[in-house]
Amino acid sequence: MSTAAPHSTGQDRLWSVDEHLEDVLTAIRPLEPIELHLLDAQGCVLVEDVTVPVSLPPFDNSSMDGYAVRVADVAGASEEFPAALEVVGDVAAGQAGRLHVGPGQAARIMTGAPLPPGAEAVVPVEWTDGGLGEGPVDGMRARSLAPEGATGYVRVHRPAEARAHVRAQGSDVRAGDRALEAGTVLGPPQIALLAAIGRGTVRVRPRPRVVVLSTGSELVQPGEELADGQIYDSNSFALTAAARDAGAIAYRVGAVADDADTLRSTVDDQLVRADLMVTTGGVSVGAYDVVKEALAHAGDEDEPGSGVEFRKLAMQPGKPQGFGTIGPDHIPLLALPGNPVSSYVSFELFVRPAIRTLMGLTDVHRPTTRATLSADRALTSPRGRRQFLRGSYADGTVRPVGGAGSHLVAALAHADALIVVPEDAESVEPGDEVEVVLLG
Structure with a gap:
């Protein structure tokens, strides 16, 4: 596993967002390249330039259904005085043998078919009588004179x-020519090009396998009946979808109850299919925060250098975070808070860049821009914390969506941006310019 153990600088101090992100990205290395068939390589990143072995198209061919002709034979042709040409045969796409077009001759040709020797142009079938004419003389005599x-x-x-x-x-x-550069993400058009130049396989970094696991005895799967005190598990669905959106192959694990032994066992079972693990919930200071209980001392003498460190970050939402490696292969694990907005914001800031780093991309972050704040009142923020508020961005303007509560899933569903209030600001006034993270 190409992952370095994270460095530990103390769990009691307050980490900045940038420090935590740097610690995560410093510890994670791109996955090793492999050779994949084209369709298996969709969404993967090329690790080498691809050179064109054969020109496209490989031969001169017709872009229309029509007739291959010599230019001199149709010069001056009109509706009143058409050029009558002898049709010497058909040229179909994929046809091996070729006809020769001589003076006064034409060959019926299909789209994509090779231009026959002697021909200089193609006239669309709409410019002709479709071959219904009898030629320069009438009736059966014309056919009898045809070679x-x-x-x-x-x-x-x-x-x-x-x-x-x-x-x-x-x-x-x-x-x-260079068809594609190293670092290109292979989508449908790129795969089409690779196929067109005859490449059956390509060398890429594989899409990371991400396992998403939520914790909490109160969680119920959507579609089931809720009992008193229960809520539906939305985090694991949101984060699995977000991991796939980032380019990963993501696996969602059903919610794990608040039991440390069960959690440790579940994590161990999932390591075999994980390049990265993401948990949500159980990272705060509550009596039932089992992720900390189960994983804070996961490393032992059989797994030197592994273990998850839990931290407090100078951000809102998402103050409690965990990061480390686990298992004999030192699989990186990011432990996110359990509140839906905290979980999702933490994913965008830390997990998405980690996934993109595993893919071998150089630009791993969401794009940011500056925008004018459109709001009814000032936005307040605690000094010393970097706050991320949900927003809707359009045409250089951003407006807040919903309140600051980290449980407001409905507001999150209508946001396409995060409004960033820096650590040294306690408020942002309407009309002020703010930094915006674009989520779309």
Whole structure:
């Protein structure tokens, strides 16, 4: 596992957001490259440049259904005085043999079919009579005069310039060109290009496997009946979806009850399919905060250097956080708070960059911008804490969505940005310029 053990600088002090993020990203290394078939490589990051082995298209071909002709033979053609050309045969896409188009001749050609030797342009079928004409003389006599192999005559009503409706060899990419750069994320268009140049496999960093686990005896799966004191488990769904959105292969584990032994056992069982583990809940100072109880001393003599450190961060929401490695392969684990907004904000700030780092990307953070605050009143923030408020951003303006409570899931669902209030500010006035993290 390509993950370094996190450095510990004390659990009692207050960490800044930047310090915690740096500690996480310093400890995580990109996954080792592997060779994958194209469809298995979707969403992965290339680790090497890809060079074009064969030009696209590999030969001159028609961009229309029509007739391959010589330019001189259709010069001056019109509706009143069409050019009558002998049709020497058909050229279909994928056809191995080629006809030759000589003076006064044409070849019926399909879209994508190779331009036959002698032809200089393609006239669309709409510029012709569709091959229904009898040629320069009438009736059966025209057919009797046609040479062997000819299929009749076509009348062309418009002239064509050289190379009209012809896709030139190499007009897309040429042999030796760089098709894709190392660091490219492979989406459908990139996979199409790789297939078009004949690549069946490609060397990439695999998508990280992320296991998401929520804790809390009060949690019930959606679709089940709620008893007194119970709530539905939304965090594991939100974080699993967020991990997939970040590019990971994410696995959601059902909520684990507040029992340290059960949690340790569940985590151990999941390590086999994890490049990164994310827990939510149980990281504060309550009597039933089992994540701290179960994982704070997870390392032992058999797993030197592993273990999860729990910290307090100078941020709101999301003050309690945990980070470390676990298991013999030192799988990185981020322990997030349990309140829905705290959990999601923490994911965006810390887990998403970790996933993108595992993928081998260089730009791992959400984009940020400056925006004018549109609000009915000033936004307040505790001094010494970096606050992240939900917002809606458009055209250089951001407005708050919902209140500051870390339980407000409905407000989060209508936000597409985070409004950042820095540590040294206690309030932000309407009209002030603020930093905004764009989530969309």
